[in-house]
Amino acid sequence: MCIRFVVLTVALALATAGLAQGAGFALIEQSVTGLGNAFAGSTASAQDATTIFYNPAGMTLLPGQQVIAGLHYVAPSAKFQKTEARNALGLDISGGNGGDGGESGLVPNLFHSVNPGGRLAFGLGITAPFGLTTEYPFDWVGRYHAVKSDLKTININPSLAFKVTDRLSLGAGVSAQYIDVQLTSMVDFGLAAFQQSGGNPALLPLVSNHDADVYADLNADDWGAGYNLGLLYEISDQTRIGLAYRSRILHTLKGDAGFTLVNQAFLAGAGLDGAALARFSPQGISGKVELPASASLGFFSQLTPAWAVMADVMWTDWSSFDELLIQFDGTLAATPSLTTENWDDNWRYAIGASFTPGETWILRLGLAYDETPIPDAFRTPRIPGEDRFWTAIGGGYRLNENVRFDLAYVHLFVRDSKVMRAAAGEDLSRGSLFGSYDNAVDILSGQLTCSF
Known part of the structure; x- marks a missing residue:
């Protein structure tokens, strides 16, 4: 059973590993046991090999070897309601509200820890710490801002832990991280043609006309490197605190841009298909994305043989994400895309609590509050997140001495978010977009743990 589940998880990690619903586009969902407690105390609990991600120092508390494979089904909802959408000429942009921009998918993770019984332990984690998937119809009202946004990461994280004293353990790891990004949107070629003509009234019907749009499809990827550190201090045999840090990882993206005329015959009728094909030709792209550092402080206490409580506070350095700049190396070199x-x-x-009524079962509960890093003035349809309140429940069942299965479910109550993009500056060609999102997220997760 363990081998089959591990193989399935690795295959999914290579195939998916995207779609975020942490704050911003971080994925904190790297443990099902932790999810049941809303990840309270994740840096201090060290209850299984998933501690490799949250605090590698915790591996000193895990005897023998553990292999863990987990799958998280994330179902976000992001429904937009327009209040205004106008182009640079002040004319209304056609199109609907875009339906539900949230895209459901799987987030896998895999861990292996080894503790030979001395002071040294080591392990390997394969995770997807960042991801993003939103998608709207080609003809929706915000199509010049975004159609599809798909960011996937795979992080390979070998780690070491050392028990310095009977109470203090230290851990460290390095990360090799792969990122793959796809960003698509429509280009208002009708508006560009009208402006370049000096305002030829014959071209006015083409402005913000979907038949005159050009579909832009940008794809890029990169490998980057980082590190993580951890400290675990046992105040007593029942109580401990943990501190962990993950570094920034800079990705220098390179890839290609492809373009498609939505209705070439329509543009040909206006005598503009040749100009559109010449300007929007396939070409290379480049850009930089700096994924943020984070630090966590956690607390865990086994109050009684049956009851444990835990708490956690986490900081993420999202101020490092100041712009998204895509450079072109062909016909669009003079007009990079900036957001x-x-x-x-x-x-x-x-905060969270766990109840263990016997040796077979464990029940978990948790609550969390997750601030958004996105200011209202800079929110886009690509990432329409807001503050989130987590309610979590989970449980585990030990099949035998070596195999345990865990389940968890979380609902995220997400505040309605606002989009306030004016048709000026970098959004002059995209047009204005004002409205609000009705957001929510559900997560259902399963995990298999094999100890030997």
Whole structure:
């Protein structure tokens, strides 16, 4: 059973590993046991090999070897309601509200820890710490801002832990991280043609006309490197605190841009298909994405043989995400694509409790509050997140001495978010977009743990 589940998880990690519903586009969902407690105390609990991600120092508390494979089904909802959408000429942009921009998918993770019984332990984690998937119809009202946004990461994280004293353990790891990004949108070629003609009234019917749009499809990827550190201190045999840090990882993206005329015959009728094909020719792209550092402080206490409580506070350095700039190396070299982000650092707070009525079962509960890093003035349809309140429940069943299965379910109550993009500056060609999102997220997860 363990081998089959591990193989399935690895295959899914290579195939999916995207779609985020942490604050921003971080994925904190790297443990099903932790999810049941809303990840409260994740840096201090060290209850299984998933501690490799949250605090590698915790591996000193795990005897023998463990292999863990987990799958998280994330079902976000992001329904937009327009209040205004106008182009640079002040004319209304056609199109619907875009339906539900949230895209459901799987987030896998895999861990292996080894503790030979001395002071040294080591392990390997394969995770997807960042991801994003939103998608709208080609003809929706915000199509010049975004159609599809798909960011996937795979993080390979070998780690070591050392028990310095009977109470203090230290851990460290390095990360090799792969990122793959796809960003698509429509280009208002009718508006560009009208402006370049000096305002030829014959071209006015083409402005913000979907038949005159050009579909832009940008794809890029990269490998980057980082590190993580951890400290675990046992105040007593029942109580401990943990501190962990993950570094920034800079990705220098390179890839290709492809373009498609939505209705070439329509543009040909206006005598503009040749100009559109010449300007929007396939070409290379480049850009930089700096994924943020984070730090966590956690607390865990086994109050009685049956009851444990835990808490956690986490900081993420989202202020490093200040802009998304895509450079072109062909016909569009003089007009790079810029989206100013100006995100803020954010904080996450969590509390939880676990109840173990016997040797077979464990029940978990948790609550968390997750601040958004996105200022209202800089929110885009690509990432329409807001503050989130987590309610979590989970449980585990030990099949035998070596095999345990865990389940968890979380609902995220997400505040309605606002989009306030004016048709000026970098959004002059995209047009204005004002409205609000009705957001929510559900997560259902399963995990198999094999000890030997």
